[in-house]
Amino acid sequence: MKAITWEKKDLLGLEDLSKEEIELILSTAESFKEVSTRDIKKVPALRGKTVLNLFYEPSTRTRVSFEVAAKRLSADVINIAVESSSVKKGETLVDTGRNIQALKADIVVVRHGSSGAPAMLAQHLDISVVNAGDGWHEHPTQALLDIFTLKEKIGHIEGLKVAIVGDIAHSRVARSNIWGLTKLGAKVTVCAPALIIPPAMEELGVVVTNNIDEAIEEADAVNVLRMQFERDSETAFPNHLAYFKEFGITEERLKKAKKDIIVMHPGPINRGIEISSEVADGPSSVILEQVTNGIAVRMAVLFLVAQGQEIKK
């Protein structure tokens, strides 16, 4: 791998990144992972910097992961939860961003319901913007931690076969994983009920199927997405049990897969809906390691974008 320097002030998505940039994040995360195993889990890398979590959608998991990551880098962290009710009468997103910049914050981590919101913010600001999930578009740090976990477990990404199963249509996690994995040379199969597979999915360079056994047959890893029945009435599945029967990842189903297949899930898991408890808690599962790696990956991202911002100046 040729030595490159991170030069971007933002992390908006994996579609925008080169293979080398993704690899730089992964190797930086590797060196930060050790920090969380120390007795004093702290490095002064971002001391005196202000990281602001701006969440237009509630997501305790992602917010907490970024908050822990920033604090382990010694940054000051400010949380803003914008309630949807106050968005209407409030200022525009860009005005909010400009105000945050005027506070001399260094990095704004934004979760937003609209695809492209972080990118728009990044265009208007000189400070760093990190996308913590935007609409159905991307959730780059989730994909990066998935890929980091895969690489840590298997040693490489090139040539891996990864199945992504579940609500592909509405999943920014799926999209970011597809961009990241294919750039690093993995082969991706996506699998979901026919009705919720978006058209033209193949154009992203993935194989599409609605047969779960086929999807995981030769897979080195399966990334199981959360089914959100509460918002998807169009999934054509009358109930959880029907989905579990046809797409749920169970021990029985895994018997037909590779013996050392890795099972991932971005969490929170729905036990007995998209994954059985036996699998979630079993030896194939790396679900909790993903959470641990999320801290390292987010430390790396915060560190790199702060560095990129300096170069831009």
Place this chain on the structure above:
Amino acid sequence: MKAITWEKKDLLGLEDLSKEEIELILSTAESFKEVSTRDIKKVPALRGKTVLNLFYEPSTRTRVSFEVAAKRLSADVINIAVESSSVKKGETLVDTGRNIQALKADIVVVRHGSSGAPAMLAQHLDISVVNAGDGWHEHPTQALLDIFTLKEKIGHIEGLKVAIVGDIAHSRVARSNIWGLTKLGAKVTVCAPALIIPPAMEELGVVVTNNIDEAIEEADAVNVLRMQFERDSETAFPNHLAYFKEFGITEERLKKAKKDIIVMHPGPINRGIEISSEVADGPSSVILEQVTNGIAVRMAVLFLVAQGQEIKK
């Protein structure tokens, strides 16, 4: 007192603790109390540790007290307020706990509506769990700060007569106080309207009465619990005034008690319901000292469980 070392990774309740362990917390709190009187109110005891407040019930008082305590120990603090609405569709408590552990948090402080929730969490996790109040079960740090305050005021607990007055049935504070006080050799009388005294209360080693004057007659201290009329329609009291007349702690009532009786209350106080303003603000009251001591006691608990966790490893 023989020198003992704290060896538990958790603080779940006072029922589980030996007399020596309770005394160790009290003496540790004593040494931490001085920190909050310094110009720079901070010691590096938990620097680089992550303390996570996981509150399934809103309790600003307890959350803030733990947050201040953790920050004075130089820990990083993360607050999670779980709304009851999101519990239903969310992950299980144990899965949430495992995720927190995967973040490499060191201590999770949990407030939960169900008795035993912190204990269940503690069983499944290697990190420390501190009970910040669970259902009607225990609220150990509240009782510890009550006992700390008593000891500070009177010099000893052994042989003290303590009356606990109010909503005994629904009070985790009462239960934790009973366990702690009786272990340290105090004599406890509980007093409440007959209809809300739970059956078999005597089995905890306390005297039960519904006559308030009898309860406080020989008491060295009275711990006045908050009446929560909003959730207890079964208290058989038609209104606040009726309760105040029969059970409220007033100057007149205290005239029949020991001259130097100590009046405690876990707060927030209902002036004119369970206690008169004159008493709450009068010379017998140690209510605000309890709040101050809460910081010292929680610093001690956080410090000791972190130490216990190290020993367990």
Place this chain on the structure above:
Amino acid sequence: MKAITWEKKDLLGLEDLSKEEIELILSTAESFKEVSTRDIKKVPALRGKTVLNLFYEPSTRTRVSFEVAAKRLSADVINIAVESSSVKKGETLVDTGRNIQALKADIVVVRHGSSGAPAMLAQHLDISVVNAGDGWHEHPTQALLDIFTLKEKIGHIEGLKVAIVGDIAHSRVARSNIWGLTKLGAKVTVCAPALIIPPAMEELGVVVTNNIDEAIEEADAVNVLRMQFERDSETAFPNHLAYFKEFGITEERLKKAKKDIIVMHPGPINRGIEISSEVADGPSSVILEQVTNGIAVRMAVLFLVAQGQEIKK
């Protein structure tokens, strides 16, 4: 300017301050402003101190500004958002304040819907109270940052002509600006629809008009207040457009004003209601500089009241 020392433990409003005290805050803010331009934006001035934000009204902007300011001074910050629903059954404001004092917090920053709430708190507490906006009374740090910005831009306040336009009746920002500006020798004109100008406004030493062109004709600066149509049905304006037409600050309107007029707004701005986008983003606007200066001013206030508290002891 004669050298004075800050001797107040609180900042409750600009009505209470002398010219010299206001100037001391401004010059202290000047020296703190540089901190936010450093690579490590932090000074140890309040290390080991606890600043508690107690907000009875939601105000993300003001809370975040105080939080950033306190953290740049190395203080520990605790946020308490009191929901209006819980105020009724909760403890009194003074009891809450006494509890905060008992936690050994050093400074409580309070936002409250009732005029005089911070002053009442300050009377009952030995710790510092900073008014972050109370009812229709005062919002002193907002006015201080407005005045700081003016002084930074123009070099002096004495003799300046400042127009304050908008919802004067319900604006604590207007009142604090009037007190501060007149004390420093500026001439203030207030301008609003006739029906919402409170009676006896002239007694504050300002010129009152409902003609916007007249108001800004000779002004060195115009401070545009937010119109809050959602709560003011009595504004007598059928809709936003009608207000914008008659009172909105537009480029066309500014052509009749001084060429180098400064346009201020406390934010969040309503584009196309009280101000046009062209003006808000144009060369006359110092709106974002106000936000930046808010950090410096609040750092100064927190620093000075902590010092004043020491002197009081």
